[in-house]
Amino acid sequence: MDNTSLSGCWIIDAAHSSWSDGRFPPDMSLRLYLEFTQDRLRYHSENDTDRTQAVRTLDYDTVLDGSTSGLAGSPRFDTVRARQISALEFEILELLDGDVIVAAYWRFSEDGRTLWRWGVGKSPLGRSRTYAELFVRKD
Structure with missing residues (x-):
């Protein structure tokens, strides 16, 4: 399997996802749009869980080295x-001023239909929590 086969739209499965503080929103609405090439990742996410706010997005384009x-x-x-x-595993670090805010480990299933994403994230208040999130391929 090459990286391009992992490209697509991924939807969170809230029923099988969790945060260590027990505050995972049961109605979590998060979509990941991933575009892989052999050595790059283009990432776009849309979180519209809080319908009182604008959709929160995150975009980046990075090499995989x-x-x-x-x-x-x-x-x-x-x-x-x-x-x-490895062929199905990735480490993603998101930083602010050199400080790791999110450290994520991604593992795609052998059949390319699910993605587990887990790690540690730090809130704007400096509090950390672990998370485990299951995504299902939409397309």
Whole structure:
């Protein structure tokens, strides 16, 4: 399987996802649009869980060798580092001023239909929590 087969739209399965603080929204609405090439990842996410606010998005385009890439338009992150660990596994770090805010491990299923994303994230207040999120391929 090459990286391009992992490209597509991924929808969170809220019933099988959790946060360590027990505050995972049961109506979580999050979509990931991933575009892989052999050595790059283009990422776009849309979170519209809180219908009283505008849809929150995050976009980046980065190489998969662990190098730092800029990330514009986000108050929470200014750089990202992505590294491919194996054919189906990736490490994604989102940073602000050199401080890791989110450390994520992604694992795609052998059939390319599901994605587990888990790691540690730090809130704007400096509190950390772990998360485990299951995504199902939409297309």
